[in-house]
Amino acid sequence: MVGIRLSIAALCLLLVAPPAWGANILGLFTSHSQSHLILHMSMIKTLAESGHNVTVVSMVQPTVMHKDIHLIVIPMPEEQEKALDNQMKEMAGQKNSVFNTMTRLLSGMGIMIESQLDLLSHPRFQRIYETKFDLMFIGYFINDFQLGVAAKLKVPVIFAWMQAPMTVIDDLIGNPKEISYVPIMGTALGPGERMGFFKRAQNFGMDLMIRSLFLVFKARSTSYYERQFGNEPKDFPTLEEMQRNISLVFTHSHLVSEGFIRPLVPGCVEIGGIQIKEQPDSLPEDIAQFLEGAKHGGILLSLGSNIKSTAVKPELVQSMFKVLSGLKQRVIWKWEDLDNTPGKSANILYKKWLPQDDILAHPNIKLFITHAGKGGITEARYHAVPMVALPIFGDQPTNAATMQKSGYGLTLDLLQLNEENFKAHIEEVLGNEKYALAISRFSQLYRDRPVTAKQSVVYWTEYVLRHKGAPHLQSPAVHMTTVAYNNLDVYAALSAVLITALFLTWLVVKWICRKLCGKSKKEKKVKKH
Numbered sequence: 001m002v003g004i005r006l007s008i009a010a011l012c013l014l015l016v017a018p019p020a021w022g023a024n025i026l027g028l029f030t031s032h033s034q035s036h037l038i039l040h041m042s043m044i045k046t047l048a049e050s051g052h053n054v055t056v057v058s059m060v061q062p063t064v065m066h067k068d069i070h071l072i073v074i075p076m077p078e079e080q081e082k083a084l085d086n087q088m089k090e091m092a093g094q095k096n097s098v099f100n101t102m103t104r105l106l107s108g109m110g111i112m113i114e115s116q117l118d119l120l121s122h123p124r125f126q127r128i129y130e131t132k133f134d135l136m137f138i139g140y141f142i143n144d145f146q147l148g149v150a151a152k153l154k155v156p157v158i159f160a161w162m163q164a165p166m167t168v169i170d171d172l173i174g175n176p177k178e179i180s181y182v183p184i185m186g187t188a189l190g191p192g193e194r195m196g197f198f199k200r201a202q203n204f205g206m207d208l209m210i211r212s213l214f215l216v217f218k219a220r221s222t223s224y225y226e227r228q229f230g231n232e233p234k235d236f237p238t239l240e241e242m243q244r245n246i247s248l249v250f251t252h253s254h255l256v257s258e259g260f261i262r263p264l265v266p267g268c269v270e271i272g273g274i275q276i277k278e279q280p281d282s283l284p285e286d287i288a289q290f291l292e293g294a295k296h297g298g299i300l301l302s303l304g305s306n307i308k309s310t311a312v313k314p315e316l317v318q319s320m321f322k323v324l325s326g327l328k329q330r331v332i333w334k335w336e337d338l339d340n341t342p343g344k345s346a347n348i349l350y351k352k353w354l355p356q357d358d359i360l361a362h363p364n365i366k367l368f369i370t371h372a373g374k375g376g377i378t379e380a381r382y383h384a385v386p387m388v389a390l391p392i393f394g395d396q397p398t399n400a401a402t403m404q405k406s407g408y409g410l411t412l413d414l415l416q417l418n419e420e421n422f423k424a425h426i427e428e429v430l431g432n433e434k435y436a437l438a439i440s441r442f443s444q445l446y447r448d449r450p451v452t453a454k455q456s457v458v459y460w461t462e463y464v465l466r467h468k469g470a471p472h473l474q475s476p477a478v479h480m481t482t483v484a485y486n487n488l489d490v491y492a493a494l495s496a497v498l499i500t501a502l503f504l505t506w507l508v509v510k511w512i513c514r515k516l517c518g519k520s521k522k523e524k525k526v527k528k529h
């Protein structure tokens with residue numbers, strides 16, 4: 001009897017009590033970009049849903065949340081915010097390459113990095129150190145100096161990166177460097193396309209350039225680390241030691257469907273598409289009705305969250321309005337300032353905020369007009385909606401070019417936009433079914449996985465928790481010098497042996513020659529006499 005009662009009591013406890021090992025997890029997602037935060041929050045939310053006690057520190061209010069997440073928002077000081085806004089506006093008014101964007105991060109946009117350092121000294125952040133954590137996430141955005149927080153908390157670290165693994169991430173986790181066939185940022189390739197000599201040379205040059213830039217970032221990170229953690233006890237690990245001790249990296253990518261096929265070490269886990277709901281939520285009433293009544297289909301237009309719509313030149317906006325208001329399709333336009341819309345038209349619905357993913361999931365949506373942010377493209381591809389991309393800066397031109405090469409739509413530089421070309425692009429993508437076919441084929445590949453992105457996040461995070469860090473996953477490459485990694489010392493030794501051998505052979509040949517020639521000369525001399 002007692003036994004039964006006890007087990008009933010135990011059962012009740014099991015039902016009431018939270019999961020036995022809800023770990024204390026800290027997420028440091030301090031990039032100023034909402035689009036980065038959406039990805040990181042979608043990832044961390046799955047851990048809260050699995051019963052872990054998650055605390056998140058961010059700089060902007062996240063749009064993705066979970067009721068059990070302890071959220072600490074430490075906003076950027078107003079002055080910095082203004083300066084950054086101006087930088088963004090400037091960038092929207094010109095053509096920007098990857099290089100240009102990166103050098104801006106070293107100058108005017110350096111605020112985006114410095115503010116992530118300032119945040120660590122904020123009194124509200126300092127209280128973090130009072131809690132005992134089991135694991136820490138860092139959303140990477142040139143903020144590796146934040147690894148000092150993990151050193152203070154003495155916890156293993158998982159990095160999260162918003163894209164496919166790139167140079168810095170490869171170096172951190174030890175992915176092989178394969179620049180002869182893996183295009184890096186700024187080199188756009190379609191699926192199945194291979195790099196010829198010039199593309200490879202360009203890729204090589206780009207790699208060198210990015211590595212040099214990151215040397216500068218690294219020096220800056222080291223000085224920030226010393227500034228912030230210089231007063232810690234003597235045995236406090238250096239930044240380099242911390243960089244070489246990362247347990248895992250989650251990347252928001254899915255190379256098998258997105259390309260490019262390349263080797264990844266076991267510590268690099270892909271969770272691309274985590275922000276996409278497996279089942280869409282129902283749409284707000286006005287949007288649902290608007291789309292249901294779209295006999296000729298609907299179009300979604302969003303230029304993202306980084307650039308406020310008002311930062312785009314008024315003439316451009318007018319051209320866009322003229323074209324869109326003349327279409328028979330219905331258009332949902334993301335527009336911040338509802339008191340000053342580009343114009344009234346029965347087929348256009350302006351919304352300040354949109355459930356983009358749920359709208360793209362609607363079967364009546366036939367076209368997505370986008371600034372080509374990674375997040376939006378991912379959602380459109382998941383839901384098989386062809387696109388017209390209007391890229392502005394950063395990774396957007398590359399995203400857009402890759403999208404076009406893959407056949408999912410067309411791209412048009414936002415600064416080149418006029419009524420004629422905008423209309424022609426829209427009509428082509430809506431009218432020619434090859435775009436819809438290509439993207440629905442991709443959509444099928446993208447969804448075909450052994451486990452979902454959410455399952456991967458939960459499994460691998462708990463794996464790191466179970467083993468108290470995953471040093472056994474570390475690639476030896478992480479701990480090697482450039483010379484050793486590239487076997488340069490072995491090549492040097494081999495060359496030395498080879499050169500010595502050649503030299504010795506040459507000496508011997510010379511000696512033999514002299515002997516023989518000497519002999520024949522003597523013989524000749526003898527004959528003459």
Ligand SMILES: *[C@@H]1O[C@H](CO)[C@@H](O)[C@H](O)[C@H]1NC(C)=O
Nearest residue numbers: 024025053054055056070131
């Ligand atoms: C959950 O995390 C918060 C820190 O944000 C901490 O104060 C609290 O004690 C934690 N709860 C448990 C059960 O550990």
Ligand SMILES: *[C@@H]1O[C@H](CO)[C@@H](O)[C@H](O)[C@H]1NC(C)=O
Nearest residue numbers: 156237241245468469470471
């Ligand atoms: C590396 O991380 C593990 C846990 O992930 C920890 O036990 C170890 O002390 C760390 N080493 C250094 C040098 O920080």
